[in-house]
Amino acid sequence: GQQVMQIPQYQHVQEGEDFTTYCNSSTTLSNIQWYKQRPGGHPVFLIQLVKSGEVKKQKRLTFQFGEAKKNSSLHITATQTTDVGTYFCAVHGSSNTGKLIFGQGTTLQVKP
Amino acid sequence: SQTIHQWPATLVQPVGSPLSLECTVEGTSNPNLYWYRQAAGRGLQLLFYSVGIGQISSEVPQNLSASRPQDRQFILSSKKLLLSDSGFYLCAWSRLGITGELFFGEGSRLTVL
Numbered sequence: 544g545q546q547v548m549q550i551p552q553y554q555h556v557q558e559g560e561d562f563t564t565y566c567n568s569s570t571t572l573s574n575i576q577w578y579k580q581r582p583g584g585h586p587v588f589l590i591q592l593v594k595s596g597e598v599k600k601q602k603r604l605t606f607q608f609g610e611a612k613k614n615s616s617l618h619i620t621a622t623q624t625t626d627v628g629t630y631f632c633a634v635h636g637s638s639n640t641g642k643l644i645f646g647q648g649t650t651l652q653v654k655p
Numbered sequence: 656s657q658t659i660h661q662w663p664a665t666l667v668q669p670v671g672s673p674l675s676l677e678c679t680v681e682g683t684s685n686p687n688l689y690w691y692r693q694a695a696g697r698g699l700q701l702l703f704y705s706v707g708i709g710q711i712s713s714e715v716p717q718n719l720s721a722s723r724p725q726d727r728q729f730i731l732s733s734k735k736l737l738l739s740d741s742g743f744y745l746c747a748w749s750r751l752g753i754t755g756e757l758f759f760g761e762g763s764r765l766t767v768l
Binding site: 576578584585586587588591631633641642643644645646647648650 | 687689691696697698699701704706712745749750755756757758759760761762
């Protein structure tokens with residue numbers, strides 16, 4: 544079945560430093576989604592990337608989809624304590640059922 | 656607007672006891688419905704998903720079962736809980752047939768003692 548590898552598992556940064564998490568797939572993806580889960584909360588959708596080489600920005604967050612549509616990254620510029628949480632990428636399974644498979648997530652800790 | 660309700664929010668159950676978690680969606684029709692489990696500090700494991708009433712796909716062989724008795728109702732059950740069933744259970748929905756985003760419920764935190 545469809546799988547996606549996400550690295551790193553954990554990241555501790557000083558407030559103001561940048562942060563990046565990466566997702567990689569062995570197969571070509573139709574699209575990729577990113578979610579954020581605050582401590583104790585539930586995942587919340589951030590964005591979906593569909594096109595090869597696509598780059599989207601949300602304030603300090605930059606999302607990229609690789610040219611081959613096999614990898615993606617989320618980059619946060621100048622982290623703030625509000626960025627704390629776990630960031631997940633998610634991809635659809637091979638069947639057209641809307642089944643969504645999540646990466647293992649990257650947990651971000653920000654030291655003030 | 657669409658909303659998703661999931662309950663109970665927390666529960667502590669003894670090993671061997673039954674389980675029933677319920678999830679309902681409002682404001683949409685024919686949603687895809689999902690149950691995910693998240694162990695402490697871990698990722699999201701897809702347990703079950705459903706594309707319609709009575710249609711359940713199981714992703715992982717386990718001690719749990721799911722049912723969809725109504726279009727917008729999804730139930731996760733167990734006849735006898737195991738210690739390993741402890742975790743954070745999340746219900747989610749998405750629009751049928753479209754590769755769109757998932758909307759998650761608040762989650763149910765289960766501790767099996």
